[in-house]
Amino acid sequence: MSTIIEIDEVNKVFATGEHAVKNLSLNIKEGEIIALLGPNGAGKTTLISMICGIVSPSSGKIKVNGLDVVDDYRKTRSMIGLVPQELTLESFETVSNSIKFSRGLFGKKGNKILIENLIKQLSLWEKRNTKIMELSGGMKRRVLIAKALSHEPQILFLDEPSAGVDVELRKEMWEIIKNLKKDGATIILTTHYIEEAEAIADRVGIINNGELLLVEEKKELLSKMGSKTLTIELASKIKSIPKSLSSYHLQLLNNGEKLAFNYKSNDESTGITSLLMDIKKADIKLADLSTSQTSLEEIFVDMVNK
Numbered sequence: 001m002s003t004i005i006e007i008d009e010v011n012k013v014f015a016t017g018e019h020a021v022k023n024l025s026l027n028i029k030e031g032e033i034i035a036l037l038g039p040n041g042a043g044k045t046t047l048i049s050m051i052c053g054i055v056s057p058s059s060g061k062i063k064v065n066g067l068d069v070v071d072d073y074r075k076t077r078s079m080i081g082l083v084p085q086e087l088t089l090e091s092f093e094t095v096s097n098s099i100k101f102s103r104g105l106f107g108k109k110g111n112k113i114l115i116e117n118l119i120k121q122l123s124l125w126e127k128r129n130t131k132i133m134e135l136s137g138g139m140k141r142r143v144l145i146a147k148a149l150s151h152e153p154q155i156l157f158l159d160e161p162s163a164g165v166d167v168e169l170r171k172e173m174w175e176i177i178k179n180l181k182k183d184g185a186t187i188i189l190t191t192h193y194i195e196e197a198e199a200i201a202d203r204v205g206i207i208n209n210g211e212l213l214l215v216e217e218k219k220e221l222l223s224k225m226g227s228k229t230l231t232i233e234l235a236s237k238i239k240s241i242p243k244s245l246s247s248y249h250l251q252l253l254n255n256g257e258k259l260a261f262n263y264k265s266n267d268e269s270t271g272i273t274s275l276l277m278d279i280k281k282a283d284i285k286l287a288d289l290s291t292s293q294t295s296l297e298e299i300f301v302d303m304v305n306k
């Protein structure tokens with residue numbers, strides 16, 4: 001995959017002295033979905049705003065399709081669709097006019113079919129003649145997506161697409177985003193929801209305090225760090241772990257009521273079968289079994305705390 005956005009040692013220090021983005025470098029590949037994950041104030045919106053040319057970097061370079069976002073602002077901006085974090089819409093305008101207007105802002109000729117398709121794609125057809133102020137929050141967010149796509153950008157930024165959106169609409173949004181990727185768009189989204197990154201991203205970047213702590217293929221990240229724990233509840237307490245089980249590095253929990261076994265879920269052989277057979281040989285009786293998986297959530301919390 002070729003690089004579509006190059007971010008090279010970018011810093012942003014606001015007039016207030018706030019160092020919001022610190023020496024950040026990142027290449028975004030054409031056609032990928034990358035999720036930038038980070039807590040409030042991490043610098044996600046500032047980074048996006050710099051790529052979109054809304055905020056100027058204090059130092060460093062950002063290029064979109066090889067063009068500098070400061071020197072070639074108009075060209076780079078026209079390649080980008082931005083769905084902002086805040087709901088900023090013209091309240092008295094209708095859905096359809098508002099989307100048409102956005103396209104016009106980029107100096108693009110009207111395209112009735114394209115606008116109608118966008119409205120349908122975002123399930124706003126029935127609301128196309130409704131005033132924006134009469135829409136629900138989730139519908140407004142869909143209008144913002146349609147507006148961001150109205151000038152046919154190659155790149156789409158979604159700043160917190162799930163903020164204030166219910167579970168059902170969130171899932172719907174994920175489908176929309178996945179379909180846009182199928183059409184060839186490059187998508188960058190910011191989120192607090194690890195679940196969201198887990199559900200749709202190809203790569204995940206973790207940002208904290210203006211620093212990019214890590215960027216990794218989601219699958220790699222999950223398999224590298226994602227381990228599982230098998231918890232074995234015993235029918236009766238044991239005082240210690242029998243020597244015959246020492247190779248499994250088990251932990252004895254709850255005063256001898258439970259055994260915990262950590263294993264890599266992606267390993268060919270997890271060792272569970274032999275563990276259970278050896279437990280039987282050791283004459284330990286089981287009451288119940290359960291497994292739990294390390295999620296991106298735990299990885300994230302772990303990284304940010306370090």
Ligand SMILES: Nc1ncnc2c1ncn2[C@@H]1O[C@H](COP(=O)(O)OP(=O)(O)OP(=O)(O)O)[C@@H](O)[C@H]1O
Nearest residue numbers: 014016018020038039040041042043044045046047
């Ligand atoms: N215009 C500004 N002037 C001064 N400081 C700013 C400005 N915009 C943002 N900041 C500061 O920069 C830091 C990063 O803010 P930013 O909005 O980029 O974070 P974020 O990761 O998007 O957070 P959230 O998840 O809450 O949206 C914060 O400390 C914020 O207060």
Ligand SMILES: [Mg+2]
Nearest residue numbers: 044045085159
């Ligand atoms: Mg933000």
